[in-house]
Amino acid sequence: MTHVLIPLYDGFTALDVVGPYQMLALAPTVTVELVAEDCGPVTDDCGSLTLVATSTWFDHDSPDIVLVPGGPGTAQALHSPLVAWLEAVHRHTTWTTSVCSGSILLGAAGLLNGLRATTHYRHLDLLHRFGATPVADRVVEEPAARIMTAAGVSSGIDMGLRLVELLTDRLTAEAVQLWTEYDPEPPFDSGSPSRAREEVAAQAAAWELAARR
């Protein structure tokens, strides 16, 4: 069995967690566990969804896979013991991975130095601070360093499927894709900063400013 840990912290983004969780948890040889600084409830950035951590990250010193979600809560998580734990456990993982601004936490742990990496489109420049080269791809793999990073929020679904393929085989990954009917038909074509209209980008940016107040 492959054991995947997803660390939670206050202010995580829910789909960053549950997108890849769903893909991984359906694979028969993979188990996923939600962990946090303490066992118990952890609430998301919208304040309306609470997940339960069933153990603490301190309980685990050699997980196979670590998957770090993003969210506005990364700003506080940067000053939590999560960063030192990520640095310590990365020595033992098969892959250490992130979704969205979760890559900022990998960066703070010193894990992105000299690597290509991605994050939420609004935070790509921050990656320079950690010695990483920002790449505006949906999923960026650095196999020699055992680091994989995904772009904003929903990108974690694509990364989750890729991880299932790497941890099991292509047939299993395709069966997970079928079972979850992941044959997306977004009703609009605004999912990428390279194609969204200017007023759409301005609206999304305004939310970010509002969240920071």
Next chain:
Amino acid sequence: MTHVLIPLYDGFTALDVVGPYQMLALAPTVTVELVAEDCGPVTDDCGSLTLVATSTWFDHDSPDIVLVPGGPGTAQALHSPLVAWLEAVHRHTTWTTSVCSGSILLGAAGLLNGLRATTHYRHLDLLHRFGATPVADRVVEEPAARIMTAAGVSSGIDMGLRLVELLTDRLTAEAVQLWTEYDPEPPFDSGSPSRAREEVAAQAAAWELAARR
């Protein structure tokens, strides 16, 4: 404000809940609440993800939107008070909606009679039992009846964005799509039963049989 309720029950599928949750919760004029028969933790079909219900469905008699997730747990939920509650509150909703086999619960509540509806591809035939016409589309809208149903698991993301458009406006919905970078790039082309290879479909079906044992 528009108030969205998502009823949980043991054995729900996590992404059925969190895909549309994420789209709706980001819209500034929408609040989402997770409810269940009792307040407290409710665990998903994989047994490894627990969400917290912050109120009971009995606490709400006129929600604006109800969104019912699917999962193997629908088999038990069919015999719970959820079905009668759905029938009662539908009189007051703007939209009553489902993801995946959540439509079976709408059907049991008598809400699909004479309508077009969808569900997880493996359960489409079941819709006949409730007087509905199965449609293999990703999202099926019946505006006169205020019913919207989505196909399997990840389809709820597309439905969530469509609901945001209907509840707010297109600009807001596109900004949510951008913020969540919902510009999917599935690594394989097996997300639809019409295109998945035969051995992929057989693998996914074998899991279903395993889950039923």
